[in-house]
Amino acid sequence: MSTTLKVGLVQQTAWPDKAESLAASEAALRRLATDGVDLVLLQELHATHYFCQYEDADLFELAEPLDGPTGERLAGLAAELDIVLVGSLFERRAPGIYHNTAVVYDRQQGRVGHYRKMHIPDDPGFYEKFYFTPGESDGSQGFQPIETSVGRLGVLVCWDQWYPEAARLMALAGAELLLYPTAIGWHPPDDDAEKNRQREAWTLIQRSHGVANGLPVMVANRVGHEPDRSGVSAGIDFWGGSFICGPQGELLAHAGQDDEALCIELDLSRSEHTRRMWPYLRDRRIDAYGDLTRRYRD
């Protein structure tokens, strides 16, 4: 892994129509490639609207195999633009087994790895447990970074972002960077104070994974209003706020609430420097962490 890396992310509006959504992603990728970017992160389920606002079995039609048309298009872009690209697919693995999957394409190598979302949310407007089978684990292998030409990427997805366990397991497996494609927004009826608390909590928990593990973190979120086509709720206002932070959790780039791409030079040598100054990994009390595999210590 070279010492500096030009990294970018795309925060965009998306539509039910894949062609329209992917065209917007592609346009942003081409602009970033002009800037010489090495690695780009797209937001969660960027090829469509956020369909998990309602439970509708017909929407499984949106899913594709890993190397279906959307995957092929992303692989082609990574090859043509000579970038490492982290995309997000609604994956059809088998009839009845669908996943929320982040996929990594490495320049001319094509697809080099994927990560199936392990923590699946379910709350009003985010009915993901209906659509997504959780990624599986054989006890210890669920959280594995993906080796690429720009380093070992700790790719996680959205709801995973609330779990320090997931970030830690990626760091312990040698991840050099944490990446979160996400889809989070406000319920329009909530008041401004609640909205601010939510967005701030979301920002700080992900920055904290950088701090706890001495790693940079990239987060790409959706933007814009998407209606609840079931008519039950007022829809979701995706809050944007995508960012890139360094290994002390320091914000290096931070998007607002509109379509936006971020691109910065990341100095990867700061991770080891930071871990030498504040050597948390040295002092973990692994003899006393056994109960982390319990649901509750009652």
Add this chain to the structure above:
Amino acid sequence: MSTTLKVGLVQQTAWPDKAESLAASEAALRRLATDGVDLVLLQELHATHYFCQYEDADLFELAEPLDGPTGERLAGLAAELDIVLVGSLFERRAPGIYHNTAVVYDRQQGRVGHYRKMHIPDDPGFYEKFYFTPGESDGSQGFQPIETSVGRLGVLVCWDQWYPEAARLMALAGAELLLYPTAIGWHPPDDDAEKNRQREAWTLIQRSHGVANGLPVMVANRVGHEPDRSGVSAGIDFWGGSFICGPQGELLAHAGQDDEALCIELDLSRSEHTRRMWPYLRDRRIDAYGDLTRRYRD
């Protein structure tokens, strides 16, 4: 546990002389008691200067048994002022076994529990591995909250604050509030950008424990310059910045860089409300967390 609780903390200058340091703590406690406070947190090793800036075997003389003169004085204040008090002692447990111990006194009940710092730092100016034997664990029992008349307190100490594992284990054991007595500051030669990154990282990692666990967090830090009496370094500028945040990590009270006491009404019912909205504990992948007890996944 009543729904609201009046909580406070003391951020103070401390001196080598215990009488002088404890007199300052006592004065602050008496002022907080006048405001009707129920629970007060003192900073780490508040009875003395931060002697871990250098390694000097004579300084073990500062240590006392749990119920030595400093402990007795704190117990007496808790009883007289009718408060739950979380203090911090340099504990002499046996010749050659000394701990950095947080102790909880509950009104007229005296000492109701203690927590021996589990994660012990060692970096220039913070030579704690010389002085403190780490708190022990029988594999699962190292991180245990302390039951009091104001609820179950998840008391941790300073360096523990960088470990999401510690906060999580307290939450899983039913802690209703996380409390960190701490002693952290700047090396004066560092530049302002580095100082800001450090203080911000420290604030956000502790707020993140509130977010990840849906719990309020209280942090009491030292303030003021303390010289390095060994003459090796420029000493430490303790940065203060003590705070109280709610279960979404939202700052409710935040101190500056001078002697200060904070006191607020904390609405404890918000924790369960928050955990219902964003139910992280429901979705932990305990089947996939086994490697958290490994040093590194290599």
